[in-house]
Amino acid sequence: xxxxxxHPSWVICKSGTSVKIECRSLDFQATTMFWYRQxxxxxxxxxxxxxxxxxxxxxxxxxxxxxxxxxxxxxxxTLTVTSAHPEDSSFYICSAExxxxxxxxxxxxxxxxxx
Amino acid sequence: AQTxxxxxxxxxxxEAETVTLSCTYDTSESDYYxxxxxxxxxxxxxxxxxxxxxxQQNATENRFSVNFQKAAKSFSLKISDSQLGDAAMYFCAYRxxxxxxxxxxxxxxxxxxxKP
Numbered sequence: 635x636x637x638x639x640x641h642p643s644w645v646i647c648k649s650g651t652s653v654k655i656e657c658r659s660l661d662f663q664a665t666t667m668f669w670y671r672q673x674x675x676x677x678x679x680x681x682x683x684x685x686x687x688x689x690x691x692x693x694x695x696x697x698x699x700x701x702x703x704x705x706x707x708x709x710x711x712t713l714t715v716t717s718a719h720p721e722d723s724s725f726y727i728c729s730a731e732x733x734x735x736x737x738x739x740x741x742x743x744x745x746x747x748x749x
Numbered sequence: 750a751q752t753x754x755x756x757x758x759x760x761x762x763x764e765a766e767t768v769t770l771s772c773t774y775d776t777s778e779s780d781y782y783x784x785x786x787x788x789x790x791x792x793x794x795x796x797x798x799x800x801x802x803x804x805q806q807n808a809t810e811n812r813f814s815v816n817f818q819k820a821a822k823s824f825s826l827k828i829s830d831s832q833l834g835d836a837a838m839y840f841c842a843y844r845x846x847x848x849x850x851x852x853x854x855x856x857x858x859x860x861x862x863x864k865p
Contacts, residue, residue: 668852677840677855678794727794735846737784738853740794 635661638730640741648749649720655713655744657728663708664730668738669701672725681726684711718748751776753843755856762831763864769816770826770859772841778802780846783817783824784853789837797839800824802846828861836863 637660645653657667666685670678682703684690690703700722702714711730715722725745729738752775762768774783785797800808800817807815812832816825828835841856 672792677857678853680852683852725792727792729794735782737782737796737799739796740786742791742793 636732636739637661638664638728638739638741640728640744642744643742644745644747646747646749647718650717653715653718653746655715655726655728655746657711657713657730657741659709659730659732659739662730662732664711665708665733666731667705667711668729668731669703669711669713670727670729672727672743678727681713715746718746720748722746723748751778751843751845751854753841753854753856755839755841755859757859758857759860759862761862761864762828764831764833766831767827767829768831768861770828770839770841770861772824772826772856774822774824774841774843774854776822776843778845782844782846783815784842784844785813785815785824785826786840786842787835787837788840788858789834794840798826831863833863833865836861 639658641656669681672678681696682690682692684703684705686705686708692698705711727743729740754773781802783800787795787797798810798813812829814827838858840858842853845851
């Protein structure tokens with residue numbers, strides 16, 4: 635149980651395009667979803683916390699207009715990197731929390747490469 | 750603010766031996782959770798073990814166990830009978846308790862190498 639699916643796993647695109655990453659909880663309803671960015675050989679950096687039906691809460695230094703988060707249902711959250719540039723290239727991971735006092739379960743991550 | 754410290758950037762152990770990864774944290778909260786996550790080269794983040802602060806008994810999951818010292822704010826992970834598949838980055842994480850929406854506070858990670 636507690637499976638989180640993240641898609642796509644790898645995407646390469648040209649500079650200036652927008653990229654959408656999906657995060658789905660397959661067998662549970664996620665009250666909260668989290669979006670992380672991970673640089674090579676580093677820990678996870680929280681970008682934003684997302685709750686169904688409300689605006690995401692972004693961490694300091696994360697541009698909300700650059701990284702659009704939509705949490706339309708209890709099983710789906712999306713991260714859209716708008717007008718992506720090479721510096722946005724990174725590994726992005728989502729996680730979903732099944733309920734209060736439950737651990738976060740992670741998707742497999744998305745490797746984003748902007749040319 | 751809460752912090753999590755993993756002082757060992759890299760550890761190595763012989764296959765079938767036991768290894769302990771250290772983690773310390775700082776918090777003024779009394780109710781919280783602690784986690785160990787494993788990230789293999791595939792980069793999937795896998796929950797290894799979790800500990801509730803109000804429980805005195807150390808959590809165990811098969812070959813994985815923790816030594817939770819609340820007063821010392823220490824949360825080490827012991828891996829017994831190490832296997833090649835245990836090779837990964839291991840991250841210690843802290844979370845405030847009782848409620849949702851609380852973010853995980855992460856340590857910097859420890860790279861575990863298993864020698865065959």
